Amino acid sequence: MATTIHDVAREAAVSIATVSRVLAGNYPVAEKTRARVLAAVEALDYAANPNARRLRGADAGPIAVLLGSITGPSFAALAQGVESEARARGRVCLIGATGGDADREIELVELMRRQHASAVIVPGGFWRDDAHHDRIARLAKLLAEDGTPLVLCGNRSLRVNADDAIAIRYENERGAARIAGRVAAAGHRRVLLLPGDTRGSTAEERLRGFAEAFAGVDGAELIVRETSFDREPARDMLHAVLDELSQGGRPPFSAVLSGTDQMASGVLAALRERGLACPADVSVTGYDDVPAARDLNPALTTVRVPYEEMGALAVQQALDGAPSAPTVLPVEVVERESVGAASR
Missing domain, CATH: 3.40.50.2300 (Response regulator)
Structure with a gap:
């Protein structure tokens, strides 16, 4: 069987995300850790694996963003950020819509994996469904082994396999x-x-x-x-x-x-x-x-x-490497005319 990124991570005693960062070569990793990962890559002959070549950018697959709704204004703003950043990097952006259906979300993530997407970006919150969460966590692991980052935008987090996904949140x-x-x-x-x-x-x-x-x-x-x-x-x-x-x-x-x-x-x-x-x-x-x-x-x-900024950042972190901790973006109260003093 072909060597996987999971094998390299186990050999080097690091997370899959750390292996991805070392192979991408554009995010700081401690020198001792980097040397350990490269030694594992060489020992396992991982350089011959097509997934490793994709991590290095030789195979520029599409950037996929899976929206709850194509017409929802907040989703549209995030998708605009994804598309603009993907275009600036010479990538094609694929957009799918779940319609708020948890099973459809799983189907689309699996489809994007089969389509060899360079990254799969999923905005929005989680359903309160342990089975759904476990299925997403499993897919995050499989995508990471393929060298495809799963980026969770919004207020999502994985209870298991957390290192296999990139998390970008805001102060909801x-x-x-x-x-x-x-x-x-x-x-x-x-x-x-x-x-x-x-x-x-x-x-x-x-x-x-x-x-x-x-x-x-x-x-x-x-x-x-x-x-x-x-x-x-x-x-x-x-x-x-x-x-x-x-x-x-x-x-x-x-x-x-x-x-x-x-x-x-x-x-x-x-x-x-x-x-x-x-x-x-x-x-x-x-x-x-x-x-x-x-x-x-x-x-x-x-x-x-900042939905549009979040979408652009999702592409940046997927392609350039992400910090080990989730990124949390600030929000801002905008005061206009719809709030007045309570009548006594």
């Missing part, structure tokens, strides 16, 4: 806590939280950040409802909450914290349909800072996530 929970803190500082105490579907890690972390900001606030009353990250489900949910909890025509909350800007767009639409004004009657926030956020009426206060 912190961003949620910061924007919720701004709402609390404006005097809002009865707040509707629409974090998304917390079966996924992204929404679960945003809910945790929202709740954290109000944990020590006297008189805080939080209403939590879950739905998808999309506009229409959020619009429908807002109507349902108003129908269920409104008293005397007054909304049962003075602010809504939305898990995405798309959800906030649906919330604003529902408020208008109920004759309520933002922010005079109800303040609204989003998350992501997609281009349309500034054009909503009113312009949306939200959290800016």
Whole structure:
């Protein structure tokens, strides 16, 4: 059987990621470690392996990015970053869409492995599904043995085989806590939280950040409802909450914290349909800072996530080598016009 990168890693007593960095030759590795890896490569005749040649760039396969949705603005921004960086490096970018289906994600990762992609980039959060996680971890190991980095963009991490994937994250929970803190500082105490579907890690972390900001606030009353990250489900949910909890025509909350800007767009639409004004009657926030956020009426206060930069960085780290620890990108609260002082 042909020698694999796993064999080299075992022989040198290092991780597969370290072998990849040494063979790529463009990321700093301790000299003693580098010498040990090269000795293992020579002893096992790994230089003759086609996977090693691909690691050195002789076989420039496509860069694959697997999106939850092609039309989702945050996914589109990340894909733009991937495509721009791939183009600058003379690589073809392949885009696939999972449609939010965990099984489809596995199918696409396996397909990209068969297509000999140079890198497979998977953005978004994890499903709360141990079996799915284990399947992704196994694929990360197989891809690493082939010399193909798996790059997890967003709030994902592997419990096992963690060294076989590159992780690029952003301050998801912190961003949620910061924007919720701004709402609390404006005097809002009865707040509707629409974090998304917390079966996924992204929404679960945003809910945790929202709740954290109000944990020590006297008189805080939080209403939590879950739905998808999309506009229409959020619009429908807002109507349902108003129908269920409104008293005397007054909304049962003075602010809504939305898990995405798309959800906030649906919330604003529902408020208008109920004759309520933002922010005079109800303040609204989003998350992501997609281009349309500034054009909503009113312009949306939200959290800016550097999705395009994340996509470009995913390509850079896949092709040039990645640090041993996950990269964590900062987020920023963008204050516009959709949050006002709570009415007394």
